[in-house]
Amino acid sequence: MFHIFQYQPLRLITQNSLSSMCLKLMLSRPVAFAQIWKSWFSSHSLLGKKNIILMGPPGAGKTTVGRIVGQKLDCPVIDIDDDVLETTWNMSVSEKLQDVGYEEFLEEEGKALLKFSASGSVISLSGSNPMHAAGMQHMKKNGIIVYLDVPTTVIMSRLNSKGTDRIVGLSPGISLKDVLQFRKQFYKRWFDIRVLCGGDIAAEVVAEKVLDAVTRYQDSELETFISTRSSKSGRSTEEDSHKLYFSDVITQGLALDGGLFVPGRGLPKFTAEEWQGLIEATYIERAQVILERCIHPDDIPASKLAEIIETAYGENFSCSKIAPVRHLAGNQFLLELFHGPTASFKDFALQLVPHLFAYCIPRSCNYLILVATSGDTGSAVLDGFSRLHDTDKQRIALVNFFPEDGVSPIQKSQMIGCQKENAWSVGVKSDFDFCQTAIKQIFTNSDFTGFLTVEYGTALAAANSINWARLLPQIVYHASAYLDLVHQGIISFGSPVDICIPTGNFGNMLAAFYAKMMGIPIRKCICASNENNVLTDFIRTGVYDLRGRKLISTFSPAVDILKSSNLERYLHLIANEDGQLVKKLFNQLENQGYFQLQKDLLGRLQQDFVAGWCSDEDCLAAIHSVYSTTGYILDTHTAVAKVVADRLQDRTCPIIISSTAHYSKFAPAILRALRIAEINQNPLSQLHLLSSYSALPPIHWGLLETLKKTGNGDHQVCAADMTALMSHIETLIQNHFM
Secondary structure, three states: OEOHHHOOOOOOOOHHHHHHHHHHHHHHOHHHHHHHHHHHHHHHHHHOOOEEEEEOOOOOOHHHHHHHHHHHHOOOEEEHHHHHHHHHHOOOHHHHHHHHOHHHHHHHHHHHHHOEOOOOOEEEOOOOHHHOHHHHHHHHOOEEEEEEEOOHHHHHHHHHHHOOOOOOOOEOOEOHHHHHHHHHHHHHHHOOEEEEOOOOOOHHHHHHHHHHHHHHHHOHHHOOEEEOOOOOOOOOHHHOOOOEOHHHHHHHOEOOOOOEEEEOOOOOOOOHHHHHOOOOOOHHHHHHHHHHHHOOOOOOOHHHHHHHHHHHHOOOOOOOOOOOEEEEEOOEEEEEOOOOOOOEOHHHHHOOHHHHHHHHOOOOOEEEEEEEOOOHHHHHHHHHHHOOOHHHHOOEEEEEEEEOOOOOHHHHHHHHHOOEOOEEEEEEOOOHHHHHHHHHHHHOOHHHHHHHHHHHOEEEEEOOOOOHHHHHHHHHHHHHHHHHHHHOOOOOOOOOEEEEEEOOOOHHHHHHHHHHHOOOOEEEEEEEEOOOOHHHHHHHHOEEEOOOOOOOOOOOHHHOOOOOOOHHHHHHHHOOOOHHHHHHHHHHHHHHOEEEOOHHHHHHHHHHEEEEEOOHHHHHHHHHHHHHHHOEOOOHHHHHHHHHHHHHOOOOOOEEEEEOEOHHHHHHHHHHHOOOOOOOOOHHHHHHHHHOOOOEOOOOHHHHHHHHHHOOOOOEEEOOOHHHHHHHHHHHHHHHHO
16 A cells, blocks of 8 residues: 655654744744744645645646645645656656556556555646546545646647657547547546636646635635625525525525525636637536536535536537527627527526536425416426426426416417426416516415425425526526637637627526626627616616506517516625615515616616617517528517617627527517518417528427427416415425325
């Protein structure tokens, strides 16, 4: 057995002599003593008996970084190549590889790892160590594995400059790039922490990043959540007794005081070098890197998060790029967010969140998810939760409330067709705002929620955009869109872009703003409304005024919303987390129908956002114009954003328009825009007619299949009454869980 004592000098200091030395130093040089004590305590509290294990490809700088980290922590440093393998074999690593060949080398290397033992040390693995499963399992038992993630192009450049020509796996017919790409699967399997390392980053900087990442890994207390209506002390009165983490807020949904959850320390920041390191990455790789920084590994370990992301995006999207960016005309680009199974941007969150939710919730309780939708969320959340494993579906069910007469016929057919054994749709004889407000009131009705828990062992949870977890996947696609423009050579990194988004509940807009805060160079966030333009008026005047307003049914129903829930998160941010002010504003909105921002907050709002709105007539005209000139069909929501972008952009930089849904979902309006005189009322017939145009993009595969299988189907309808809604909820719980 290879033990660590062979690597550290023998210190012959007795406990009494050490105490005497400390006392003399403390009395004679108190400042120096304090610094030494702080350094010793920091290193020992950070490491304890654990090892920091650096992993990555050859050329990642593991040995150099390891030495610097070891010096900073004043602990032993071990390089597996130099200190273990070459000592054990009594020959160089390259000689051993040449002597025994690729496969035997990996086996011999793994055996050496299995005989190795250390604690409280910084260890630099060889580039091929992670390819031996048993050896890595042995190392992981007493170590925190840190993956130095360096872009492949950078590694190739470093190795070529050093003239490195002997790497495990490299042989005639297999390129260096192939070897590096092949190894990534093993690095991703084992790491606990990822540290992004750009091309020109100094080893000292990487070492600091390693220490910061290990500190974060060991201290989940750094990443708790607060309510937007909490006091300056950080938590609402009801939450003072315990701290809330990601796994708590994803299940709780809404804070006990009626506010929305936000991270207490804000969002993570990425450096320009870190973003640039993701330019060559796939969408799934970008998603994993970003979400790892937003979700603490105590809540979801990196390996499990990777598995969930792969499940969500690996096979359920019809386009391999997941969220491709397409040039439309001039300096306008479309971010196509409709390639998921239900043809809208909601799929990005709702293919992922159900699996996050299932992992985070306790196994001792059943959960009923409540959702309110103005259209696209319904089918997306039904589809997402229906894809859970069978064991999870037995303890997680979902009910989707939607305005019975406030969605498109195809959206309605899709929501009904997406019902499964654990997921149901209920039409409500009212509008979306009633549905959303009713759900908020149900969550804050402690008598009702307590009754469900005691009587049926069932807790309620939310999957609307008020749930913090819904926002995170949206941040990913806004960041990815910018990186795609860089990758395509449209812009260089650091050049600004504008973003224009059709906006109702403000979640997608807020996610774009969050991406900007995290380091993506977004200049203008342009908020596009339809005739329900309360947000446009608010951004222009600072007055959020619902007095005398009635919801207008438009051709873009997903943004037929007057109360934009996620706006509360933004106002909490610009108000310097003054939860009492936020609470006052939204109580006034609820009780008096309006509120007004003070002058300084309005100034900040207008620095961050500009806004415009579009009539139904202009929406249809835009669809017709774009199809006539490009052969591309916009959906009605994207057309709203296109009209507003045309009016507000200054054409000095590219503008990315979020294409939030596939036009197939709004076939009657699209056919009208294309000036078809007679429109068959059957949704399936409408899609077949649209498909005859051979337009771009083609008819959505998933939507067509859903309508073929289900037709109109059956669903429940409920009166716009709180008692009736609660009765529906109780009945569904009885039928599914009892």
